[in-house]
Amino acid sequence: MAEQKREHREQPCARCPTRHMTDPLTGLADRRQFRDCLAEQLTAGGPDGPGVMLIDLDRFKAVNDALGHPAGDALLQSAARRLRGALRPDDTVARLGGDEFAVLFARPVDRGSMSAIAARLVELLARPYLLRGQVALVGASIGGAIAPEDGTDPDRLMSCADLALYQSKGRGRGCFSFFAPEMQSRADERRRLEIALRAALPRGELALHYQPQVNLHSQALAGFEALLRWNRPGNGLIPPTAFIPLAEETGLIGSIGDWVVREATVEAARWPAPLCVAVNVAPQQFQDGRLVGTVRAALAAAGLPGSRLELEVTESALLEDAGWCTRDQLQALKEMGVRISLDDFGTGYSSLSQLRNFPFDRVKIDRSFADDAAVVRAVALLGASLGMRTTAEGVETPEQLERMRAEGCTEAQGFLLGLPMPPEEAAALIRRSDDLLHKPGEVG
Amino acid sequence: MSVTHEVFRLAYASRSLLPEATVAEEMVRLLEHARRNNAAAGITGALLFTEDAFVQVLEGTMEAVEVTFERIQCDPRHAEVVVLEAAVAPARDFAGWSMAYAGRQTGPHFDALAARTHAAPMDALVLLHGALGRLSGCRVPA
Numbered sequence: 001m002a003e004q005k006r007e008h009r010e011q012p013c014a015r016c017p018t019r020h021m022t023d024p025l026t027g028l029a030d031r032r033q034f035r036d037c038l039a040e041q042l043t044a045g046g047p048d049g050p051g052v053m054l055i056d057l058d059r060f061k062a063v064n065d066a067l068g069h070p071a072g073d074a075l076l077q078s079a080a081r082r083l084r085g086a087l088r089p090d091d092t093v094a095r096l097g098g099d100e101f102a103v104l105f106a107r108p109v110d111r112g113s114m115s116a117i118a119a120r121l122v123e124l125l126a127r128p129y130l131l132r133g134q135v136a137l138v139g140a141s142i143g144g145a146i147a148p149e150d151g152t153d154p155d156r157l158m159s160c161a162d163l164a165l166y167q168s169k170g171r172g173r174g175c176f177s178f179f180a181p182e183m184q185s186r187a188d189e190r191r192r193l194e195i196a197l198r199a200a201l202p203r204g205e206l207a208l209h210y211q212p213q214v215n216l217h218s219q220a221l222a223g224f225e226a227l228l229r230w231n232r233p234g235n236g237l238i239p240p241t242a243f244i245p246l247a248e249e250t251g252l253i254g255s256i257g258d259w260v261v262r263e264a265t266v267e268a269a270r271w272p273a274p275l276c277v278a279v280n281v282a283p284q285q286f287q288d289g290r291l292v293g294t295v296r297a298a299l300a301a302a303g304l305p306g307s308r309l310e311l312e313v314t315e316s317a318l319l320e321d322a323g324w325c326t327r328d329q330l331q332a333l334k335e336m337g338v339r340i341s342l343d344d345f346g347t348g349y350s351s352l353s354q355l356r357n358f359p360f361d362r363v364k365i366d367r368s369f370a371d372d373a374a375v376v377r378a379v380a381l382l383g384a385s386l387g388m389r390t391t392a393e394g395v396e397t398p399e400q401l402e403r404m405r406a407e408g409c410t411e412a413q414g415f416l417l418g419l420p421m422p423p424e425e426a427a428a429l430i431r432r433s434d435d436l437l438h439k440p441g442e443v444g
Numbered sequence: 445m446s447v448t449h450e451v452f453r454l455a456y457a458s459r460s461l462l463p464e465a466t467v468a469e470e471m472v473r474l475l476e477h478a479r480r481n482n483a484a485a486g487i488t489g490a491l492l493f494t495e496d497a498f499v500q501v502l503e504g505t506m507e508a509v510e511v512t513f514e515r516i517q518c519d520p521r522h523a524e525v526v527v528l529e530a531a532v533a534p535a536r537d538f539a540g541w542s543m544a545y546a547g548r549q550t551g552p553h554f555d556a557l558a559a560r561t562h563a564a565p566m567d568a569l570v571l572l573h574g575a576l577g578r579l580s581g582c583r584v585p586a
Contacts, residue, residue, distance in 0.1 A: 078514050085518045127517045127525040130510045133452060135527045 026080035034094035048108030049147025057099035058139035118176035209420035223276030283317035306337030367394025380408035497554035
């Protein structure tokens with residue numbers, strides 16, 4: 001490919017009084033100048049208001065970490081030149097900070113042309129960068145908003161574009177989204193949810209429900225998996241899928257996870273031995289390094305032997321582990337007698353090396369395989385040969401239960417054997433657990 | 445630093461966006477620019493143009509290759525750039541060629557080049573050498 005000679009001289013919008021405010025690294029406009037230009041254009045605006053785009057480089061931090069800040073700066077300079085060169089000279093291009101860029105179109109744009117330009121920019125910014133002999137790859141996520149329909153005030157228009165950018169990131173990055181009013185309402189709802197979730201723990205709105213787990217060989221109750229519920233005032237009982245992602249994103253998962261471990265161990269200590277309680281652990285709980293201490297203190301306070309606590313981790317917790325620190329923590333937990341199980345097996349990478357690299361006590365076969373005899377058999381066999389127990393999840397019919405047993409699973413859980421239930425009901429179930437498997441239809 | 449005297453070689457493949465109607469003139473212009481810029485920057489290399497793909501090798505100091513490659517990256521006449529090789533090389537493969545070009549080739553297609561990134565660097569160099577071999581005898585202005 002030949003090279004086209006291009007002059008990339010920054011030309012701040014001519015009407016702006018503050019044309020000297022530029023970003024020193026890239027020579028583009030800075031945030032203040034961009035806002036001034038936008039305000040100016042909105043004031044001068046005819047029937048068609050200006051359009052703005054916010055652009056975030058995806059995975060820029062990884063480049064910075066891997067190749068160093070000078071290389072990261074060089075990448076930002078190249079990205080700035082690519083942007084500048086792909087747009088009209090009178091469009092305003094700014095670096096708002098970090099890896100965040102913005103474009104203000106000098107001429108009215110409609111949604112179609114903004115989408116087309118955005119697609120071009122996504123492709124252009126995703127082309128490889130050569131930085132001191134190293135190839136670096138980043139992507140770009142873009143959000144757009146157009147005045148006057150999305151807003152007529154500069155801050156409002158910027159925040160619309162920002163919400164659209166957030167949407168693009170949520171869609172998997174490397175794409176463009178326009179602002180839509182429901183993004184605003186969703187963001188508002190999210191903010192309300194976060195405020196309410198922060199208060200949920202101190203206000204005692206979180207509760208654990210317990211789902212029975214049955215030993216397929218002895219047909220006896222083996223224990224319960226503790227599942228989190230949020231009794232949000234005015235909203236009823238909220239399942240974890242509706243708030244755990246937010247808790248993980250906001251870091252609240254740390255304190256919630258600590259509470260779950262304490263609450264579950266206290267409850268399990270009320271059950272007769274050898275009934276176990278299984279607790280889910282989020283990847284973030286390994287990152288702050290508190291988990292081992294929390295578990296040790298919880299076991300001691302509840303007077304529960306470590307062997308009656310099982311921690312369920314997902315593959316992603318292990319994959320996100322940059323060093324070996326998650327495995328070290330798991331090892332420390334095992335030394336306390338705590339058992340470790342690999343949860344949702346089959347849904348992620350289902351990596352055999354994961355199974356081999358850590359001595360899990362148990363593999364839980366994801367519920368989506370309840371009807372797949374071949375997969376169940378293979379995982380049960382694999383578990384057995386690696387010395388691990390296998391739990392079949394999502395057992396809903398007597399036929400499935402019989403098949404799981406026949407294929408070699410050691411434990412099972414599912415609606416057939418009992419729904420997640422409040423602690424009182426779990427206690428009642430324990431009392432009549434003797435005939436659990438003999439008359440499964442009457443349970444749950 | 446001695447690093448600056450080492451030969452750095454970069455090979456990439458990309459999808460051509462040249463409109464078929466004006467391909468011939470575009471290629472003449474493209475090569476003219478490339479040779480002029482490359483000669484000034486001490487860059488040598490070769491260009492392969494298939495039905496829908498470019499494969500190009502750039503050789504020079506790391507700095508010169510970086511500047512040239514980034515300029516190429518801004519070019520709207522291609523897209524979906526995939527780097528096939530970026531490393532210090534023992535010597536220039538295309539010494540004396542500011543941009544060797546053997547005319548349009550029938551294959552391979554961009555999808556094949558981009559999909560097989562492990563095998564592709566070899567293929568690309570083999571292809572380029574093949575193209576050069578066919579050129580020997582007929583002189584291309586360097």
